[in-house]
Amino acid sequence: MADGGWIVVIGVSVVNLCTRSIEPSFGLLFGDLLKEMGVETTGAAIIMSTLDALINFSGLFVGPIIRAFSYRKVSLLGSALSGLGLILTYPASTMAHLLITYSIINGLGVGLTSSSTFVALNNYFVKRRGQAVGFSLAGTAFGMMLMPQAVKLLLDLYSFRGTILILGAFALNGIVGSSLLQPAKWHFVPQSKTEEELGYHQEMETIKETEDEDAELAEGQTLITNKVTSDLAIKTLDELSKPGGLARKSTFPRNFSTMSFMGNRKRKNSIDSASSVSRLDFTGSSIHLQFDSKEIDEPMYGSARQLRRNMSYPGVQLSPQHKIIQVHPTPVKKKPKKTAWQKIVVFMDFDLLKDPIYLNLVFGLSIFYVAEQNFKMVTPFFFKDIGYDKSDVALFLSVQALTDILARLILPPICDRLLISKRTLFMTGIFVLGICRSVLAEQTEWTMIMIWLFVCGFFRGAALINFTITISEYSSLEKLPAAFGLHMVGKGLFVVVFGPLLGQIRDKTGSFPICLHSQTFLIMLCCLAWTIEYAVRYFRTRSAESDTDTTTT
The missing domain is CATH 1.20.1250.20 (MFS general substrate transporter like domains)
Incomplete structure (x- = not known):
C-alpha cells in the first residue's frame, strides 16, 4: 500500500x-x-x-x-x-x-x-x-x-x-x-484473522441454525406444523418433553454464554451441546403460540419457521401457569417518498x-x-x-x-x-x-x-x-x-x-x-x-x- x-x-x-x-x-x-x-x-x-x-x-x-x-x-x-x-x-x-x-x-x-x-x-x-x-x-x-x-x-x-x-x-x-x-x-x-478472532462471539447472543440444518429437520419436528390449511397444530412443552416430542437437534435459537463454546469451532457441535440446556430452561412451564387465523393466510405458514428462528424464549419470564403468546402481524409502515429536491440534497x-x-x-x-x-x-x-x-x-x-x-x-x-x-x-x-x-x-x-x-x-x-x-x-x-x-x-x-x-x-x-x-x-x-x-x-x-x-x- x-x-x-x-x-x-x-x-x-x-x-x-x-x-x-x-x-x-x-x-x-x-x-x-x-x-x-x-x-x-x-x-x-x-x-x-x-x-x-x-x-x-x-x-x-x-x-x-x-x-x-x-x-x-x-x-x-x-x-x-x-x-x-x-x-x-x-x-x-x-x-x-x-x-x-x-x-x-x-x-x-x-x-x-x-x-x-x-x-x-x-x-x-x-x-x-x-x-x-x-x-x-x-x-x-x-x-x-x-x-x-x-x-x-x-x-x-x-x-x-x-x-x-x-x-x-x-x-x-x-x-x-x-x-x-x-x-x-x-x-x-x-488482514489475516486468527482462529480466535474468527470464532469470537459476543458474551450473550442468539445463535441460529443454518439453512442446511433447517433443511435436515423433519416437518414433524418443528414447533409449528401445518395439519390443515386453516388450522395450526400447537404443541405444548408437556408434549414436547415426551420421548420423540422434541428431537435432539433443537429448533429454538437460544441465548446463552458463548464463552463456554470457544473450543468448539463447528456450529452444529455448539448447537447440539446446548440443546439439553434449552429444554431445562422451560421446566415447569408450558407455552402455546396462537395465531389469529383471520389475519394469516397461506403464505404465513411458510414463515412460521422464520418466526421460530427469531424468538428468543429464555428471555421470556414464564410462570407455572398456562400462558399464551399471541403474535399478530405488524403492519409495515411505508416510508414517505422523497421529493425531487430532497433527492438532490442527498445526492449532492x-x-x-x-x-x-x-x-x-x-x-x-x-x-x-x-x-x-x-x-x-x-x-x-x-x-x-x-x-x-x-x-x-x-x-x-x-x-x-x-x-x-x-x-x-x-x-x-x-x-x-x-x-x-x-x-x-x-x-x-x-x-x-x-x-x-x-x-x-x-x-x-x-x-x-x-x-x-x-x-x-x-x-x-x-x-x-x-x-x-x-x-x-x-x-x-x-x-x-x-x-x-x-x-x-x-x-x-x-x-x-x-x-x-x-x-x-x-x-x-x-x-x-x-x-x-x-x-x-x-x-x-x-x-x-x-x-x-x-x-x-x-x-x-x-x-x-x-x-x-x-x-x-
Missing part, C-alpha cells in the same frame, strides 16, 4: 506540474496580447476570474462524477481538457476567444484534475497526509520556478502563438500522471451547508484564495510598473517559487508531528504572509525585492501545504468529494465577486501597492473570522465544563 501511495504522489505531482504551473506566468505570457487588445488590468482580472470560477464551479458536480466513475477517469478527462483549451487559444485575438478557450475549457479541465487528485491522495494517506500533499504540490511549485524562464525563452523564439501551442502540448502530459492514479482498493491487503450532500463551522471554513479559504490568485496575476505588472524588464520579472517569480518548493519539502514532516490542527497552522502562515506582502509592496530596490520575495515564497508554501488539508481534516472520507467540491464552488463565487473588484481598485487608484494592500486586507478577514469561531467554541466548551462540574457537585 505504501509503494502504491507514493506512486500516486508522483502522478499527482506530474498532473499539477503540467496543468497549473502556467498560472503565475499569466501576466508574462498574455501581457503583450492584452496590450494589443487595449485591455487594462481589469480585463486581465476578468480572464483570471473566469478561469478561477470554472476551476471552482466544477466542484459542484465533481463529487457525484467521482462517485459515479473514479478519480482516475476524472483526472484523465481534466488533463485532456486543459491541454485542449491551451491549444485552442492559439488563434485568439479577442477577449471572448480567450474567455472561451483559456478560461472556460482550460479552467474546467484544471478543476476536474484538482478535485480528483486531491481525493486520490486522501484515499491513500491518513497519517502522512501532510507530507503527501506537500510533496505532490511541489510539482506545482517546481513548475512555477521553471515556467517563467521557459515562457520568456519561448516568447523570444516563437512569440505568443507558438508559445501557447507548446504549453498546450506540455499540459497534455498530465494524462500520463493521471494514469498513475490507480484506485486505492487495488492495493488493499486483506448539500446538508453540509447546514454546518456553520464548515461554512466559516469555506469562507476563510475562499477569501484567501481570491487574494492569492490576484497576487499571482498582479505582481508581473507591478514589477514592470516600477521599471523592471521581462528578465527581471522572470527571475523574481522563479526565486519566489524556489523558496515555495523548499517550504513544501521541509515543513510537511514537521507539521505532521505537531499536535496542532492544520487549520491553525494555515491561519498562522497566511497571517505572516499577508504582512510580508504588504512590506514587499513598498519596495523598489532590486535587493530588497529579492529578500522579501524569498520570505514571501517560503510562507506561501508553508500556508498552501495545509490549504486543502483543512477540508480533509474536518470531513469524513465519504463526505470528502462533496465537501471539497462545495468548497471549490465557494471559492468560485468569491473570485467572481472580489476578483474584478481588486482589479477596479488598481485601475481607479492607479497604484499597485494599494492593490497589494487590499489583498492583505482579505487575508486578515480570514484570520479574523476563524479567530472569532475559535473564541466562541472555547467559551462554549468552558461553559459546558463548568455546568458539568456544578452538576457533579
